[in-house]
Structures are given as C-alpha cells and as structure tokens.
Amino acid sequence: MEWIELLFSAFRYTFMVRALIVGIAIALSSSFIGSFLVLKKFSMIGHGLSHVAFAAVAIGLVTNTAPLIIAMPIVVLVAIFILKLNENAQLHGDAAIGLTATFAMALGTTLASVGGGFKVDLYSYLFGSILTIQQIDVWLSIVFSIIISLVVMLYYHDLFAMTYDESFAIVSKIKTKRLNTILAILTGITIVIGIRAIGTILISSFIVFPTVIAMQFSKGFKVTILIAATSSIVTVILGLMVSYVFDFPSGSTIVLLNGLLFIVVYVFNRILRPAH
Amino acid sequence: MEINQIAVSNVTVKYFNYEAVIQASFEVKPKDFIAIIGANGSGKTTLIKALLGLKSISEGTIFKSKDLNIGYLPQHTASDDRHFPATVEEIIGMGRLSKKRFPKRMNTDDYLEISKVLEYLDIVQLRKKRIGTLSGGQQQRVLLARALVCEPDILIMDEPTSALDQSMRDQFFRLLKTLNDELGVSIILVTHDIATAGEFVNRVIYMDQRIVFDGSFEHFCEKKNLSPFIHTHDIQLTKEERETDGVD
Ligand SMILES: Nc1ncnc2c1ncn2[C@@H]1O[C@H](COP(=O)(O)OP(=O)(O)OP(=O)(O)O)[C@@H](O)[C@H]1O
Ligand SMILES: [Mg+2]
Numbered sequence: 297m298e299w300i301e302l303l304f305s306a307f308r309y310t311f312m313v314r315a316l317i318v319g320i321a322i323a324l325s326s327s328f329i330g331s332f333l334v335l336k337k338f339s340m341i342g343h344g345l346s347h348v349a350f351a352a353v354a355i356g357l358v359t360n361t362a363p364l365i366i367a368m369p370i371v372v373l374v375a376i377f378i379l380k381l382n383e384n385a386q387l388h389g390d391a392a393i394g395l396t397a398t399f400a401m402a403l404g405t406t407l408a409s410v411g412g413g414f415k416v417d418l419y420s421y422l423f424g425s426i427l428t429i430q431q432i433d434v435w436l437s438i439v440f441s442i443i444i445s446l447v448v449m450l451y452y453h454d455l456f457a458m459t460y461d462e463s464f465a466i467v468s469k470i471k472t473k474r475l476n477t478i479l480a481i482l483t484g485i486t487i488v489i490g491i492r493a494i495g496t497i498l499i500s501s502f503i504v505f506p507t508v509i510a511m512q513f514s515k516g517f518k519v520t521i522l523i524a525a526t527s528s529i530v531t532v533i534l535g536l537m538v539s540y541v542f543d544f545p546s547g548s549t550i551v552l553l554n555g556l557l558f559i560v561v562y563v564f565n566r567i568l569r570p571a572h
Numbered sequence: 573m574e575i576n577q578i579a580v581s582n583v584t585v586k587y588f589n590y591e592a593v594i595q596a597s598f599e600v601k602p603k604d605f606i607a608i609i610g611a612n613g614s615g616k617t618t619l620i621k622a623l624l625g626l627k628s629i630s631e632g633t634i635f636k637s638k639d640l641n642i643g644y645l646p647q648h649t650a651s652d653d654r655h656f657p658a659t660v661e662e663i664i665g666m667g668r669l670s671k672k673r674f675p676k677r678m679n680t681d682d683y684l685e686i687s688k689v690l691e692y693l694d695i696v697q698l699r700k701k702r703i704g705t706l707s708g709g710q711q712q713r714v715l716l717a718r719a720l721v722c723e724p725d726i727l728i729m730d731e732p733t734s735a736l737d738q739s740m741r742d743q744f745f746r747l748l749k750t751l752n753d754e755l756g757v758s759i760i761l762v763t764h765d766i767a768t769a770g771e772f773v774n775r776v777i778y779m780d781q782r783i784v785f786d787g788s789f790e791h792f793c794e795k796k797n798l799s800p801f802i803h804t805h806d807i808q809l810t811k812e813e814r815e816t817d818g819v820d
Contacts, residue, residue, distance in 0.1 A: 335653075335656060335657075337653075450674070450675045451675075452676075453665075453666075453669055453672075453676045453677075453678070454669065454676065456662070456666070457666045457669055460656065460658055460663065460666065461666070463624070463626055463644070463646060464644055464646065464666065464718075465666075465669075466624075466625065466626055467624050467625070467626070467642060467644040467670075468666070468667075468669045468670040468722075469670050470669065510657070511655055511657050514655075514657065514702055515657055515659075515702070516657060516658055516659035516661075516662050516700075516702070517657055517662050518662070519657075520657035
C-alpha cells in the first residue's frame with residue numbers, strides 16, 4: 297500500500313496541513329451556502345462575486361493594503377447590491393451579475409496595468425496557491441466556517457422554505473429579506489476566504505459542484521445538503537493529495553475531481569435508475 | 573354579531589402608475605366560501621397578493637383579525653424545477669413554520685400533524701417521495717396539505733384547480749366544501765372555473781379592477797348583463813354538457 301502512504305505523505309508539511317484545514321473549511325461553508333444558492337437559481341452570484349474579489353485584490357495591491365482585508369467589505373457590499381438589484385426587479389439576477397462581474401474584471405485588469413509591478417501577485421489570486429496560505433487564513437476560515445454552519449443549522453427550516461417557495465415563506469411570517477441579506481453576506485465571505493487557496497476563477501465551482509452532484513442522488517433536502525458537504529470535503533482532501541503527488545495545481549485538481557465525480561454519479565444514475 | 577376575519581376597505585393597489593385594483597372593499601366572515609372571478613388581468617391575483625402581504629397597497633386598509641392563521645395555496649408548486657430535492661414530508665413540514673419561534677425545530681407533534689393531514693388527503697404513500705416525481709394533481713394535494721397542516725382559520729388560493737382535470741376538480745371542490753362545513757375553515761379562491769366552483773361557494777366576487785359584484789352565485793347568474801366575459805347562460809350549458817358527458 298505504498299501509494300496510500302505516498303498520498304498521505306502530503307500532510308507531513310505544514311503548508312499542506314494548512315491547506316487541508318482551509319480547504320475543508322471552505323468546502324463546508326461553500327457547499328452549505330451553495331445548496332441554497334443553486335436551488336434558488338442564484339448560484340451565479342458566486343461567479344460574479346469572485347470577479348469582484350479579483351478587482352478588490354487589485355485595489356488592495358495598488359493601495360498596498362492587505363488584499364483580503366480590503367476584499368472582504370467590498371465583496372460583501374457588492375453581494376448585497378446584487379441582491380437588492382434583483383429584489384427590486386430592476387434587473388434580473390443573471391444580468392445584474394453579468395454586469396458586475398465584467399465591470400469588476402475590467403477594473404481589476406486596468407489597475408493591474410497601472411500598477412505594473414504586482415502582476416505576478418495578482419496572477420496568484422486568479423488560480424490560487426496553497427503555498428501562500430498564512431496562519432491568519434487558517435483562523436479566518438475556521439471561524440467563518442463555524443459561523444456559517446451555525447447559521448445554516450439555526451435557520452435551516454426558514455432557509456429551506458425560502459429556497460423552495462419565497463411567497464409561502466413570507467406568508468409564514470419568515471423574514472425573507474433579512475435571510476436573503478444574511479445569505480448574500482455569507483456568500484461574499486466564503487468567496488473571499490476561498491480565493492487565496494482556490495483562486496477567483498475557480499472558487500465559484502465550490503458553490504455549484506457539490507449541490508449539483510448531490511442532486512443526482514434524488515433525495516430530500518436535508519440529505520442532499522449532507523451529501524453535498526461530504527462530497528465537497530472528500531474531493532478537497534483527495535484533490536490536495538493528488539495535486540501534491542503529481543505536482544498539479546491544487547485548485548484545478550479539486551475542481552477536476554468534482555467534474556469527474558459529477559460524471560460518474562450522473563452516468564451511474566442513468567444506468568442504475570433509468571425510471572426517474 | 574360575527575367578527576370579520578378580514579376586512580378590506582377602499583384598497584387600491586398599483587404597479588407603478590397602473591391601478592390593478594381600485595377601491596376594493598369586502599369582508600370575510602368565519603365559514604365564508606368565496607370565489608373571486610374576473611377576466612385575465614382584472615386584478616384577482618393582485619388582490620390576493622395584497623391580502624397575503626406579498627404586495628404593498630397604495631391606498632385603503634386591510635384588517636386581519638389577531639392571530640389569524642392563513643393557509644396559502646399557490647397556483648403551482650413555486651419551484652417548477654422537477655429536480656428540486658425535497659420530499660413531500662419536508663414540503664408539508666414548511667406549513668408548520670408559521671407557528672414556531674427561533675430556533676425552529678420539527679418535533680413529534682409536527683410529524684403527527686403531518687401524518688394526520690396525509691391521511692386526510694389520502695396521500696400517505698407519497699410521504700417520502702420527492703415532489704418532482706409526482707403528477708400535477710398529486711402535487712396540488714401536497715400543497716393543500718401544506719396549507720392545512722398549520723390548522724388554518726382561512727385558506728387563500730389562487731387558481732388552485734388550473735392543473736387538475738375535471739374529475740379531480742370536482743373532487744377538489746368537494747374536499748374544500750368538507751373543510752368548510754366540518755372544520756369551519758373559511759375559503760377564498762380565485763378561479764376561472766365558476767361553473768364548477770359555483771355550486772360550492774356561498775359568495776362570488778366579480779372583479780374588473782373594481783369589485784363589480786359581491787353576492788351569492790344564484791344572484792350572480794341572474795345578472796346576465798354583468799360582463800361580456802361571463803355568460804351565465806354558457807355556465808349552465810357547460811354544466812349540463814358535462815353531466816351528460818359523464819353519463820355517456
Ligand atoms: N408585476 C407587475 N408589474 C406590472 N404590472 C403588473 C404586474 N403584475 C400584474 N400587473 C398588471 O396588473 C393587472 C392585474 O394583474 P393580475 O395578475 O392581478 O390579474 P389577474 O386577474 O390575476 O389575471 P389572470 O386571470 O390572468 O391571472 C394586469 O393588467 C397586469 O398587467
Ligand atoms: Mg392571476
């Protein structure tokens with residue numbers, strides 16, 4: 297069983313252990329949040345926000361502020377902004393996100409060309425790099441994943457009702473506006489925490505893939521969320537191991553594994569249960 | 573004197589400048605069974621939304637008696653996504669939330685109530701099924717179950733029977749009638765099928781932005797000149813046709 301030893305040898309290094317902790321924390325938060333976003337058909341907000349995070353990081357680099365410190369409030373504010381645009385029906389969700397994402401991307405690249413010197417740094421935020429994970433990232437991701445898990449557990453039924461049928465939730469005296477705002481804020485936080493390790497380009501897949509994979513099992517809501525979280529954590533651990541052994545970029549490896557898992561589950565489903 | 577469950581007075585509802593509902597006034601008393609009818613775009617859905625607090629009103633007042641428990645049945649399953657991962661039990665459970673406080677938890681009482689309502693609507697066998705795998709009529713029953721499980725004082729429904737075939741419609745209306753008679757649940761429903769609904773309701777509200785008519789179905793049928801949209805003569809005809817069809 298040498299290859300198993302080889303895979304686990306990855307975690308002999310501090311930076312790999314950090315990556316593992318941050319990875320699991322992000323996997324947990326993003327799959328929880330993603331379940332509600334995907335089923336509300338609002339998952340592209342993750343995509344939009346990750347582009348905004350890219351611009352925010354560029355601003356941080358230009359102004360010489362810690363990129364994540366500046367990205368956090370900006371991304372959270374934009375998350376609320378996109379939500380409000382959508383709520384007031386002035387703009388459809390996808391259009392609002394399309395606008396924000398491309399605007400942010402343009403801003404980011406323009407800043408990069410002005411700033412010149414930090415292009416390499418900015419590039420590392422595009423695809424992420426587990427080598428850059430600091431102690432502070434570890435703590436941030438642990439704290440926020442606990443907060444996000446708590447919110448999801450405490451508001452589970454309200455979130456479920458709102459996701460399935462917003463009008464019914466309102467009639468049931470559920471404060472959907474407040475809940476939507478909380479969801480948007482948590483999405484923003486999850487994205488920002490994820491970009492160091494996974495990168496702005498790939499982080500939104502952490503929101504979408506786990507739920508889409510879990511939905512293939514065609515179960516109830518609670519079971520689907522649990523499957524999503526499990527599959528997300530497993531692919532992060534496996535992905536980190538594989539990327540270490542083969543010297544692949546870790547973010548991409550994890551996303552590829554998710555893609556692979558989706559195909560396997562999808563095909564498996566069609567063959568084993570052709571009825572539904 | 574009976575206390576009104578709901579009293580709507582001089583309510584105007586606008587979309588930007590367009591007045592979808594103008595100066596509407598009516599009361600709902602306990603055990604009322606009201607059909608709201610009218611042409612497409614006459615403001616029925618808008619009025620319902622205002623009643624439910626889903627749309628703000630620009631003029632007038634809507635009074636609801638304190639602690640009025642409203643069961644709401646939308647036209648379709650809100651999520652038309654056939655792959656939505658939710659079981660019938662989970663969806664009906666949603667109906668219990670209005671009575672709960674933070675942090676909301678499902679307890680044995682809730683599951684008992686769910687069981688009761690499943691039995692009452694004869695859909696026990698659907699309990700663990702995923703909502704998307706059910707037929708339109710079965711989904712409608714699940715939504716009715718969700719509306720009933722909070723033990724409502726009043727049911728408010730927007731075109732609940734539009735997805736049902738004629739025999740299911742009759743069955744559905746008979747079920748509502750039983751709820752109305754036996755449990756004393758008052759009912760407001762928007763429908764285009766006054767021919768079927770007419771024999772069950774005790775009041776008809778006919779809308780054309782304003783409330784044009786509010787009275788019994790019999791009285792409504794006599795008012796032949798009410799609107800070019802509703803020909804009461806046709807209603808009688810279709811009803812007879814249906815009955816002869818049934819014999820054949
Ligand atoms: N969101 C909206 N924005 C602008 N106008 C609207 C909106 N919803 C409805 N309206 C307008 O308000 C009027 C009333 O609409 P409403 O949906 O209440 O009609 P309805 O009686 O329910 O019709 P139907 O029988 O077709 O369901 C219509 O003229 C419609 O165009
Ligand atoms: Mg309508």
